[in-house]
Amino acid sequence: MARSKTQYICRACGATSPKWAGQCGECGAWNTLEEAAPVASAGPRGGGYAGESARITRLGEVETGELPRTSTGISELDRALGGGLVTGSVILIGGDPGIGKSTLLLQTLAALPAEQTLYVTGEESAQQVSMRGQRLGLEVDGLRLLTETQVENIIATCESERPGVLVIDSIQTLFTAASQSAPGSVSQVRDAAAALVRLAKQRGITVILVGHVTKDGQLAGPRILEHMVDTVLYFEGDPDGRYRMLRAVKNRFGAVNELGVFAMLETGLKPVSNPSAIFLSRHENPVPGSVVMVTREGTRPLLVEVQALVAESHASQPRRITVGLEQNRLTMLLAVLHRHGGVALFDQDVFINVVGGVRVTETAADLPMLAAALSSLRDRPLPQELLAFGEVGLAGEIRPVPNGEERLREAAKHGYTRAIAPAANAPRKPIKGMEVVAVSRLGEVLDAL
Secondary structure: OOOEEOOEEEOOOOOEEOOOOOEOOOOOOEOOEEEOOOEEOOOHHHOOOOOOOOOOOOHHHOOOOOOOEEOOOOHHHHHHHOOOEEOOOEEEEEOOOOOOHHHHHHHHHHHOOHHHEEEEEOOOOHHHHHHHHHHHOOOOOOOOEEEOOEHHHHHHHHHHHOOOEEEEEOHHHOEOOOOOOOOOOHHHHHHHHHHHHHHHHHHOOEEEEEEOEOOOOOEOOOOHHHHHOOEEEEEEOOOOOOEEEEEEEEEOOOOOOOEEEEEEEOOEEEEOOOOHHHHOOOOOOOOOOEEEEEEEEOOEEEEEEEEEEEEEOOOOOOOEEEEOOOHHHHHHHHHHHHHHHOOOOOOEEEEEEEHHHOOOOOHHHHHHHHHHHHHHHHOOOOOOOEEEOOEEOOOOEEEOOOOHHHHHHHHHHOOOOEEEEEHHHOOOOOOOOOEEEEEOEHHHHHHHO
16 A cells, blocks of 8 residues: 655745754745645656657747737736736736735726636635626626636636636635645645646636735745746735735746836726826925936836935934835945945934835936935935936946936936936937936036035
């Protein structure tokens, strides 16, 4: 008889271990090993012949072409996906509870032909989904709905109904009869997702999975879940706020870090075609500590406002707090400002915020952070028509950022007439109505400000 062996699986990386330990030996995470159902050991040599062997293909012989895409009817969702839904792809959407995942997917299915869609809900009843559709004012009379949590039954229904788009809300509620673990456990999430991925690839069905997130904002379940799917989308923003950002952190069929912006209204999520307008707060009079920068999210240049507050510190250790930016980078930039600019802030608390809740991860925010901090320190407002972007090096040099000329042209469209930018990003041809101050050292930036 085959013997059953108990194993433990890390919910962070999916690694298996024959016994429990406080720390995962693969990824180093603590208290992430969970007991999985006993697995029957295979017979001698692990079994027999599995079928025909795969044929080797030369890469040059593979036919390539544009992937056919289906528009979702929601422009910002199409942008985050890279142009629309790809047949046979698997999409994972994560976000905080109540941020709008189910609402967005219900709006998407309502915009597609009803006979080509199937909404599988394991968290809500059919009455709850119907009430949401009526509250949003959607035409969902023909929408096909299935309340099921067993993967085998879902696959059997898809084999007979053959939907083009399948929505699973959510992957943590599903279970497969092949595993004895509880729904939502590491093994159940992994096995259920693997079965749905096979279904998508074999039958050409676009599968959209809804995933829960942990208190740290990461997708719950094994990390292998994100590796199995083709596209991973994260909802960002405050659930109590008005605006939501949908960011692509992985996309095999499009650009990474594409950003879709939505406004949450009573009728659901509405795409925001000009997000720069909502991230800029036009002050009646110039105020100290505020500067506008041009960041780049995927293929879209975006204007955001960076605000700084510098105040005298009465603590032994001055505070360095950032919202929407990297805190360690601010500490490094203040040291560069002291060493190469002669401006010391070792006795000042520095607070940096990006207006609107957007998160900026690129180094083009270095120059705006320093400009806003200096403006707040001197209590001298910068001109409202001024913007800045650029990376600041440890040697005090101003380094270029990608697509500098495109950023300047986007700023000129919004009425900005003066820009402080790295010398390497200076446009080859003058931009109408835009004066570009090209800088290469931190001292030149201080003179320009």
